[in-house]
Amino acid sequence: MSGAPLPGPDPDPAHxxxxxxxxTHRPPGPLLPHELKTVYRKHWVRFHSLPxxxxxxxxxxxxxxxxxxxxxxxxxxxxGGEAYVVTTDWAHPSDPTQYSDLRxxxxxxxxxxxxxxxxxxxxxEFHTRWYFYAxxxxxxxGCLDPLLRAAADDALAGIFVTDIDLGRMYHPYDGGADxxxxxxxxxxxxxxxxxxxxxAHPSGY
Numbered sequence: 001m002s003g004a005p006l007p008g009p010d011p012d013p014a015h016x017x018x019x020x021x022x023x024t025h026r027p028p029g030p031l032l033p034h035e036l037k038t039v040y041r042k043h044w045v046r047f048h049s050l051p052x053x054x055x056x057x058x059x060x061x062x063x064x065x066x067x068x069x070x071x072x073x074x075x076x077x078x079x080g081g082e083a084y085v086v087t088t089d090w091a092h093p094s095d096p097t098q099y100s101d102l103r104x105x106x107x108x109x110x111x112x113x114x115x116x117x118x119x120x121x122x123x124x125e126f127h128t129r130w131y132f133y134a135x136x137x138x139x140x141x142g143c144l145d146p147l148l149r150a151a152a153d154d155a156l157a158g159i160f161v162t163d164i165d166l167g168r169m170y171h172p173y174d175g176g177a178d179x180x181x182x183x184x185x186x187x188x189x190x191x192x193x194x195x196x197x198x199x200a201h202p203s204g205y
Contacts, residue, residue: 014136015113018084021166030114030132033160033171040180043187046204047073047197048176049152055175057152069197070148070172071141077168078139086134088158093129102156106146109135148172
Protein backbone atom coordinates (compact mmCIF):
# COMPACT_ATOMS: atom_id res chain seq x y z
CA MET A 1 0.00 0.00 0.00
CA SER A 2 1.04 3.56 -0.51
CA GLY A 3 -0.47 6.74 0.91
CA ALA A 4 -0.23 10.21 -0.55
CA PRO A 5 -1.44 13.57 0.69
CA LEU A 6 -4.15 15.02 -1.47
CA PRO A 7 -3.16 17.74 -3.90
CA GLY A 8 -4.89 21.09 -3.81
CA PRO A 9 -4.17 24.80 -3.85
CA ASP A 10 -5.43 25.39 -0.30
CA PRO A 11 -4.93 22.25 1.82
CA ASP A 12 -6.54 22.04 5.24
CA PRO A 13 -3.89 22.88 7.90
CA ALA A 14 -5.33 20.21 10.21
CA HIS A 15 -4.97 17.64 7.44
CA UNK A 16 -1.41 18.77 6.73
CA UNK A 17 -0.52 18.31 10.39
CA UNK A 18 -2.10 14.87 10.48
CA UNK A 19 -0.17 13.87 7.36
CA UNK A 20 3.13 15.04 8.89
CA UNK A 21 2.43 13.07 12.06
CA UNK A 22 1.68 9.89 10.15
CA UNK A 23 4.78 10.27 7.99
CA THR A 24 7.00 10.39 11.09
CA HIS A 25 5.09 7.64 12.92
CA ARG A 26 6.46 4.13 13.10
CA PRO A 27 5.34 2.56 10.92
CA PRO A 28 4.44 5.51 8.69
CA GLY A 29 0.76 5.75 7.87
CA PRO A 30 -2.04 6.18 7.51
CA LEU A 31 -3.04 2.63 8.31
CA LEU A 32 -6.37 0.99 7.71
CA PRO A 33 -8.24 0.87 11.03
CA HIS A 34 -8.45 -2.93 11.13
CA GLU A 35 -4.63 -3.08 10.94
CA LEU A 36 -4.12 -1.20 14.23
CA LYS A 37 -4.50 -4.29 16.41
CA THR A 38 -1.73 -6.07 14.52
CA VAL A 39 0.70 -3.21 13.96
CA TYR A 40 0.45 -1.96 17.57
CA ARG A 41 -0.14 -5.30 19.22
CA LYS A 42 1.95 -4.48 22.31
CA HIS A 43 -0.09 -1.34 23.02
CA TRP A 44 -3.49 -2.74 21.99
CA VAL A 45 -6.55 -3.87 23.91
CA ARG A 46 -10.00 -4.83 22.68
CA PHE A 47 -13.24 -4.18 24.55
CA HIS A 48 -16.56 -5.77 23.70
CA SER A 49 -19.52 -3.44 23.55
CA LEU A 50 -22.23 -5.67 25.02
CA PRO A 51 -22.38 -8.09 27.97
CA UNK A 52 -21.30 -11.66 27.31
CA UNK A 53 -19.64 -10.48 24.09
CA UNK A 54 -22.95 -10.22 22.27
CA UNK A 55 -22.18 -8.83 18.85
CA UNK A 56 -25.26 -6.82 17.82
CA UNK A 57 -27.74 -4.72 19.78
CA UNK A 58 -31.37 -5.75 19.36
CA UNK A 59 -33.20 -2.89 21.13
CA UNK A 60 -32.66 0.62 22.42
CA UNK A 61 -31.69 -0.62 25.87
CA UNK A 62 -28.80 -2.56 24.37
CA UNK A 63 -27.82 0.40 22.19
CA UNK A 64 -27.69 2.49 25.37
CA UNK A 65 -25.28 0.00 26.97
CA UNK A 66 -23.18 -0.12 23.80
CA UNK A 67 -22.94 3.66 23.48
CA UNK A 68 -22.18 4.08 27.17
CA UNK A 69 -19.25 1.66 26.93
CA UNK A 70 -17.88 3.41 23.85
CA UNK A 71 -18.25 6.87 25.33
CA UNK A 72 -16.79 5.86 28.68
CA UNK A 73 -13.54 4.77 27.06
CA UNK A 74 -13.53 7.66 24.59
CA UNK A 75 -13.91 10.08 27.51
CA UNK A 76 -10.95 8.49 29.24
CA UNK A 77 -8.86 8.86 26.10
CA UNK A 78 -9.87 12.30 24.82
CA UNK A 79 -11.85 14.32 27.41
CA GLY A 80 -10.57 17.85 27.77
CA GLY A 81 -8.69 17.73 24.48
CA GLU A 82 -9.16 17.62 20.74
CA ALA A 83 -9.36 14.62 18.49
CA TYR A 84 -9.21 13.72 14.84
CA VAL A 85 -12.24 11.77 13.64
CA VAL A 86 -11.51 9.74 10.52
CA THR A 87 -13.90 7.79 8.33
CA THR A 88 -12.96 5.74 5.29
CA ASP A 89 -14.42 4.65 2.01
CA TRP A 90 -13.07 2.47 -0.75
CA ALA A 91 -13.52 1.42 -4.36
CA HIS A 92 -11.66 0.12 -7.34
CA PRO A 93 -9.52 3.08 -8.50
CA SER A 94 -11.78 3.60 -11.51
CA ASP A 95 -15.12 3.22 -9.65
CA PRO A 96 -17.25 5.39 -7.34
CA THR A 97 -16.79 4.81 -3.62
CA GLN A 98 -19.02 2.31 -1.85
CA TYR A 99 -20.50 4.25 1.07
CA SER A 100 -20.29 7.88 0.05
CA ASP A 101 -23.92 8.83 0.79
CA LEU A 102 -24.04 7.18 4.21
CA ARG A 103 -20.57 8.36 5.14
CA UNK A 104 -21.39 11.95 4.16
CA UNK A 105 -24.61 11.91 6.14
CA UNK A 106 -22.93 10.59 9.29
CA UNK A 107 -19.66 12.52 9.00
CA UNK A 108 -20.52 15.78 7.23
CA UNK A 109 -17.60 17.52 8.92
CA UNK A 110 -15.11 15.13 7.35
CA UNK A 111 -13.28 16.31 4.27
CA UNK A 112 -11.03 14.27 2.05
CA UNK A 113 -7.64 14.02 3.71
CA UNK A 114 -5.65 11.38 1.83
CA UNK A 115 -5.84 8.20 -0.21
CA UNK A 116 -4.21 4.81 0.09
CA UNK A 117 -3.80 2.39 -2.82
CA UNK A 118 -3.77 -1.34 -2.24
CA UNK A 119 -2.17 -2.79 -5.37
CA UNK A 120 -0.69 -5.94 -3.83
CA UNK A 121 -2.78 -8.29 -5.96
CA UNK A 122 -1.21 -8.88 -9.40
CA UNK A 123 -4.66 -8.63 -10.99
CA UNK A 124 -5.60 -4.94 -11.40
CA GLU A 125 -9.27 -5.87 -11.04
CA PHE A 126 -8.63 -6.50 -7.35
CA HIS A 127 -6.85 -3.23 -6.66
CA THR A 128 -8.51 -0.94 -4.12
CA ARG A 129 -8.22 2.76 -3.44
CA TRP A 130 -9.05 3.79 0.12
CA TYR A 131 -10.26 7.30 0.88
CA PHE A 132 -9.74 8.88 4.30
CA TYR A 133 -11.96 11.75 5.47
CA ALA A 134 -11.02 13.67 8.60
CA UNK A 135 -12.02 16.51 10.85
CA UNK A 136 -10.48 17.89 14.04
CA UNK A 137 -12.82 18.74 16.90
CA UNK A 138 -12.96 19.27 20.67
CA UNK A 139 -13.98 15.97 22.22
CA UNK A 140 -17.48 15.91 23.72
CA UNK A 141 -19.22 12.81 25.01
CA GLY A 142 -21.87 11.68 22.56
CA CYS A 143 -20.55 13.61 19.57
CA LEU A 144 -19.88 10.36 17.69
CA ASP A 145 -23.02 8.45 18.62
CA PRO A 146 -24.41 8.23 15.03
CA LEU A 147 -21.05 6.93 13.77
CA LEU A 148 -20.76 4.52 16.70
CA ARG A 149 -24.21 3.10 15.99
CA ALA A 150 -23.35 2.67 12.32
CA ALA A 151 -20.14 0.86 13.24
CA ALA A 152 -22.04 -1.32 15.72
CA ASP A 153 -24.51 -2.31 13.00
CA ASP A 154 -21.69 -2.98 10.51
CA ALA A 155 -23.25 -0.32 8.29
CA LEU A 156 -20.10 1.80 8.13
CA ALA A 157 -16.70 0.30 8.85
CA GLY A 158 -13.29 1.91 8.92
CA ILE A 159 -13.87 4.58 11.57
CA PHE A 160 -11.17 5.65 13.98
CA VAL A 161 -10.47 8.45 16.43
CA THR A 162 -7.03 9.66 17.50
CA ASP A 163 -5.66 12.38 19.68
CA ILE A 164 -3.82 15.19 17.92
CA ASP A 165 -0.44 13.55 18.57
CA LEU A 166 -1.40 10.04 17.37
CA GLY A 167 -0.67 8.66 20.82
CA ARG A 168 -4.09 7.14 21.42
CA MET A 169 -6.32 5.54 18.80
CA TYR A 170 -9.84 4.14 18.97
CA HIS A 171 -11.44 1.98 16.28
CA PRO A 172 -15.08 0.94 16.86
CA TYR A 173 -16.38 -2.07 14.97
CA ASP A 174 -19.44 -4.34 15.10
CA GLY A 175 -18.96 -5.97 18.47
CA GLY A 176 -16.58 -3.64 20.26
CA ALA A 177 -13.55 -1.44 19.81
CA ASP A 178 -9.81 -1.73 19.34
CA UNK A 179 -7.85 0.72 21.48
CA UNK A 180 -4.18 1.62 21.06
CA UNK A 181 -2.41 3.46 23.87
CA UNK A 182 0.93 5.24 23.96
CA UNK A 183 2.54 2.76 26.37
CA UNK A 184 1.92 -0.76 27.59
CA UNK A 185 1.52 0.61 31.13
CA UNK A 186 -1.29 2.92 30.03
CA UNK A 187 -2.86 0.06 28.09
CA UNK A 188 -2.74 -2.17 31.17
CA UNK A 189 -4.38 0.44 33.40
CA UNK A 190 -7.22 0.90 30.92
CA UNK A 191 -7.65 -2.85 30.53
CA UNK A 192 -7.79 -3.27 34.32
CA UNK A 193 -10.46 -0.55 34.70
CA UNK A 194 -12.75 -2.30 32.23
CA UNK A 195 -11.83 -5.93 32.81
CA UNK A 196 -15.49 -6.98 32.55
CA UNK A 197 -15.57 -5.80 28.94
CA UNK A 198 -12.64 -7.94 27.77
CA UNK A 199 -12.88 -10.98 25.53
CA ALA A 200 -12.66 -14.33 27.26
CA HIS A 201 -10.44 -15.58 24.42
CA PRO A 202 -6.75 -15.85 25.38
CA SER A 203 -5.72 -13.80 22.34
CA GLY A 204 -7.86 -10.86 23.42
CA TYR A 205 -10.04 -11.13 20.31
